Amino acid sequence: MDQQPSVSVIIPVRDNGEHLRASVDSVLNQTYAAVDEIILGVAPSTDATEKISKELEVANPRIKVVSNPSGKTASALNAAASLASGDFLVRVDAHCELEESYIQEAIQTIRRTGAANVGGIQKAEGESRVERSIAMGMTSRFGVGNSKFHYGGKEGPTDTVYLGVYEKKAFRELGGFN
Numbered sequence: 001m002d003q004q005p006s007v008s009v010i011i012p013v014r015d016n017g018e019h020l021r022a023s024v025d026s027v028l029n030q031t032y033a034a035v036d037e038i039i040l041g042v043a044p045s046t047d048a049t050e051k052i053s054k055e056l057e058v059a060n061p062r063i064k065v066v067s068n069p070s071g072k073t074a075s076a077l078n079a080a081a082s083l084a085s086g087d088f089l090v091r092v093d094a095h096c097e098l099e100e101s102y103i104q105e106a107i108q109t110i111r112r113t114g115a116a117n118v119g120g121i122q123k124a125e126g127e128s129r130v131e132r133s134i135a136m137g138m139t140s141r142f143g144v145g146n147s148k149f150h151y152g153g154k155e156g157p158t159d160t161v162y163l164g165v166y167e168k169k170a171f172r173e174l175g176g177f178n
Contacts (some may be wrong), residue, residue: 004034007103008086008168012068012076014043016094018050024056024063026097032104034064036086040094041076043068049094074177081168081176089171091163105166116170
């Protein structure tokens, strides 16, 4: 049987203490067995994000924390990616929860198609009335335009993807995020 390529999940984190545990749990509960590490690029935060990040790191040897003093998303992703040992990088945001087969399907798609980057659908949700209103706008072509990651569609080339799964070698050749 073909061995699964290893995966490093990189998560930029700033002021997401409320959602961080659920996001990390969604990664830990993936059907893909070769998720070797989760690297949190943690920025200075006004909530309990930094404390929660350290607690997660202590509780699970697959979780690593790297400092992101600038607070910029690209800096967090690049710092996390620089530590990544996996064959593939999976970007996750600290406020999102992945479907349990997300990584499995993404890696299968890359291997089958040779794509440099694949992603899924951004399914906006909310708990409060304001959050639900924003989510409604995020699922409207009037609110967000025509990008496939909002609605889905046929597999194939697109202008952008939500989050993103990359072969680490290709990611490094492109020079990371800016």
